[in-house]
Amino acid sequence: MTTLSQTKELFRRAEAVCFDVDSTVIKEEGIDELAKFCGVGDAVMEMTRKAMGGSVTFKKALTDRLSIIRCSREQVNKLITDHPPQLTPGVRELVERLHQLNIKVFLISGGFRCIVEHVATQLNIPLNHVYANRLKFYFNGEYAGFDETQPTAETGGKGKVISMLKEQYGFKTVVMIGDGATDLEACPPASAFIGFGGNVVRPQIRERCSWYVTSFGELVKELEKI
DSSP: OOOHHHHHHHHHTOSEEEEOTBTTTBSSOHHHHHHHHTTOHHHHHHHHHHHHTTSSOHHHHHHHHHHHHOOOHHHHHHHHHHSOOOBOTTHHHHHHHHHHTTOEEEEEEEEEHHHHHHHHHHTTOOGGGEEEEOEEEOTTSOEEEEOTTSGGGSTTHHHHHHHHHHHHHOOSOEEEEESSHHHHTTTTTSSEEEEEOSSOOOHHHHHHOSOEESOHHHHHHHHTTO
């Protein structure tokens, strides 16, 4: 594991920074919000809790939760309109600063592309820098499953995306920022991991990373040293 000073240095000279979305870039967990909106919030939150415990694979947990939610295209669109995802304070300034420094920014999420694209647009992140799961709908708008071929649908998927980005763009230094176990597992191939506890503090993550922040302001301040 990199030390605190090594992690900070890698962050300052990163060519790309990858953010998790749920409970990191936005305050909520997208799948739980969708479940609440569709009237099955409690059942799905219980399954999310089990999934976080690591007793089932990510794909199985996602399949099981979506088979309860069974959201239509109309419900997803209405959720985004009526309850748009809430950006975490300070994230807009951080992404803006990274862009000014010509550091590429990517969003890598186990959540849903339709919601994550909405977040990317707010932060001026190009949509081809978004990696997330795709919901599928029948022509009448009813739920038809999700695209199981996306790397983010698998356990270890975020690491796969980072490996792909390194290959595609030739990045040497990529930093992953997130709140959960799937983010921590993406390092390596990420050069460094920064744990984020501004929305939810997960003790097992805080204990296993050398740099743990609870506000994006701490990262903005670090970039001022460049």
